[in-house]
Amino acid sequence: MLEILTAEALSPVRHGFFTRKGGASSGIFRGLNCGPGSTDLSEVVAINRARVAAAMEVEPDHLVSINQVHSAEVVHVTGPLPERPRADAMVTATPGLALAVAARETLRVGDIVGAMLEKSRLSLENSDEATGLEVTRLEQEVDALTEAIKLYVSRLSRLELDAADVRRANEIISYAINLEHMGDIIETGLTEIAVKKIRKRLMLSPEGLVEIAEFYDRTADNLRLAQAIFLGRDADLARQLVQSKIEIRKLEAHSAAQHLARVRAGRSEAIETSTIHLDLLRDLKRVNAHLTSVAHPILHEIGVLQESRVRASQSEPKPALGLRDSGN
Template sequence: MQHLLNLLAAIALLVWGTHIVRTGMLRVFGENLRQILSRSFSSRLSAAAAGLGVTSIVQSSTATCLIVASFVGKGLVTTGPALAVMLGADVGTSLMAVVFSFDLSWLSPLLIFVGVVLFISRQNTAAGRIGRVLIGLGLITLALQLIVAATRPLTEAPAVRTLLVSLPNEVMLNIVVGAALTVLSYSSLAIVLLTATLAASGLLTTPVALGLVLGANLGSGMLALIATGNAAQQVRRLPLGNLIFKLVGVLLAIPLMPQIHVLLQQLAPNVHDQVVFFHLGFNLMLAVTFISFTGLVGRTVDRWLVEKSGPAGSTRPRHLDPVALATPSLAISCAAREALHQADVVETMLRGVLPVIRNNDLDLAQQLRQLDDTVDELYSAIKFYLTQISHEALSERESRRWTDIVSFTINMEQIGDIIERVLQDVEDKKVRKNRSFSDAGMAEIVHLHERLLANLRLAMSVFLDGHVRDARKLLEEKARFRDLEHEYAAAHIARLQDNTAQSIETSSLHLDLISDLKRVNSHICSIAYPILESAGALSKTRIRESRLSAMTDDAA
């Protein structure tokens, strides 16, 4: 029982090591992986080479598939070139299995020691993130040694030997078992390395091990398809096409297994090498055979999974791709796009305020107030999506971006609430009582409204691009708007002293309205604070003054 427990612990350590390396590499390279992939679609060979390189880094063809599938889903690349990337990605995974098949017992303690020193001493730097990757690599090599040590007593047990002798040499059953183990462990690399180690220990016969390797390849294709099960049709095209390649490859390999076994014995006398070289050879032949058919299979899958067009003018979440959550840098971009979508809805509400005031349009006011529910829904969806992003795989810059998105969406949600209250006040105090502002008062409201729209568009640009110059300009607008509010409030008081009838009737609404517009502007301008603070362009005194001003605005 103790030996079995040791084996299970070693297997868990192997899977955990591959997870640490994958997340660590994503944190080190971040958006660079996306850029490498996005620039490699000019030809099939370059696409396959990019897939091989990226997968060798992250050690997961499934992670590469999810990244590229999101590109396909957004229309950035067609399915054909994306399938070429995946053929290279599978070769990359098999190459890593060959690397880990060498005797790396001397390397494991070195990697773990250096990795821990770097991670502890420079945790929040690039060196610390590289240290995390080294720890993962060290754990993988250590886990392989532990598996060998744990399987040796098991193979010597009479009951286990009897069980091994009675195992059927049924390739289809082995394929199913290999696929199931890969799906459960979420790593074909771990299963192939485990299979090779068990075969070298005599716990598995070579034909059974080769069948498990075929199943592991099939299981890696199933993993991506399962991960995109709830995604849009266009996102699922790449996983389906990749699974088709793997399935056809497995079906072609099954009748050739006896000849392949004999050939492997001639090329590599060591059983461990036979297993990993078979894994590499299978994926190489898959790439060479099917790279010319990526366009055909891509077009076929496109016809099977037709994009479903949503209703025109839909305001529900559009960009929160659940598939992208496996790649945190990509998920951050999705959340940012959805935040801009939320801002677009807020802008629609803000634009509609002036026609409601001018035309006493109750129907439009009701429609705009209903949009606040959409703003709230988008805020909740973005916030929930962001909580699902793995922080351990985020770089320092991406972590700041995560915070910026949260701050931006909070401000948009609060602006939506203020506009809803403004519309309700206009309905109650002006439209239903059939009152109107004086010409001078209406001109002031129009001027403030125009500045608000301009500031909102500038804030969206600042959020998108992060330009310090625009952020400074946006912050300056806060002081200008506050001066305008004081000026127009004084002008309104002067009109009251002149006994202007229209000003008297709408006095309360007018003052509340310009105060609420100032509050909206304060939320808009606060979007500049994180940009300036991260760039070191905002002094501590200025931050304190701004926060005090914001508290004063909220209390007004």
């Protein structure tokens, strides 16, 4: 069943803000992915869009969406469109026509980073250098999208913004920048390590490979959690994500200790890949540090996380851009 959020201020206009609940997508798109421009399975996206259309009591072809380009373009919609126009807003006076606009282009960046993480893992586990090279292409997409997002949000500084708008704008920029940093770590850290292993024809120990795979799994779970927190600003999920830092530290420490024990025991594969194993642990921990940053503003807002605690973490960079409350 779909979860639909509504705002009293928008009544009596029919509207809805959909969460991920009730969607057919899986993997990095798990939930209600309605983006036809994503790399999700097209038939699954069609199922999700049909469910949203049914909830809005319109035909599937009357669920209109656009290809957001962070511009000032507005499309006047009078009926179903054969393809998505390049614009950033839609208006209509046609009854029964539902408008579906992706509220957070930043979530798309998160999905791409998730794909990068998975490809770096596959490259490592399968000794597949070609898969690793695909990460570079995805990183270029992340960089381009992040720049567009920063430019778009920075334009808001020309407007009269209230405190809530300023807060959300800064959260968007902060999360986008952290995702960009994660992409850099995955490309120049995790993937380069995998390629190094492949070219030197090295093999991790079976136990070491299991430990690294567990770390990858936990990181992918935390990315999905961060995406949900960014979209819904759920305080309970934010607490869960911050708490995961403790588990991540334990996971890193345990794997490092086990690896060094194998080295001391004279296991040749452990000795040959000692630097690789420890570097993988380090970079996966760095990715998780960036992920937890999305929870800090939410917990600080409700008084759970002290501002000094956020500042103390050197591994979680702050946004490069910020907007000022106009005071209105």
